Amino acid sequence: MYTAIIVLALFVCLLLALVVLAQNSKGGGLSSNFAAGGTAQLMGVKRTGDLLERLTWGFAISLIVLSLASHVVLSGQTTGPTRSVNQQKALETRIPAAPAAPAPQAPVPGAGTQPAATPAAPAQQPAATPAQ
Template identity: 45%
Template sequence: MFWVIIGIIVLLSVLLAAVILLQNPKGGLASGVAASQLMGVKRTSDLLERLTWGFAIAIMALVLSTAFVAPTSQATNEDGTVNIKRNRTKSAPAIQQPAPAAQPATQDTAKP
């Protein structure tokens, strides 16, 4: 599913680039006489603008959706980063308990 979404994103990106290139009325492909006679200059720019916004919004939505369908790796005891592996190979230093503090001898000060 993840790779299907990535493929759709790539396809929409190529189409978005083509639509953006078509929008330049002074030197783009839509400035030809046949294009302006077929749909009219005003209607062509409206359609191309709507397509641009539609492709851009679709790409953003698909990119955000990949976070939910992206494959995740389950880390086991044998897997992990380099630092985790390195840390497992080191032996842990022995923890020494502090010596108990010497307690003063109690003297019986009571007189009989």
């Protein structure tokens, strides 16, 4: 339903742009070359201007109604506040806990300048390779 409203709104936007471009402006506009040239002879200049003005108002009002309808349809589909994609990603992202910094070792009295002894690591045995 929401997609249909958006497609319809885009179509109304296109028609609104064409009607606005077809109107006479102070400098003549595109109306003489684009759309109103043929209709001006058929209906008269005054009637063409009235028709284009009414179409402009109709398309503008319908665009407003469609935008409000899209909001109503969208708010009816979701529960809770509507969030942007960035807000959704930020809420879903878990920040890993920072690794704990190693505690500073207290100096050993009487050690002097020699480094503190570290426990010997167990010797690793070489892995046995299968004979071929």
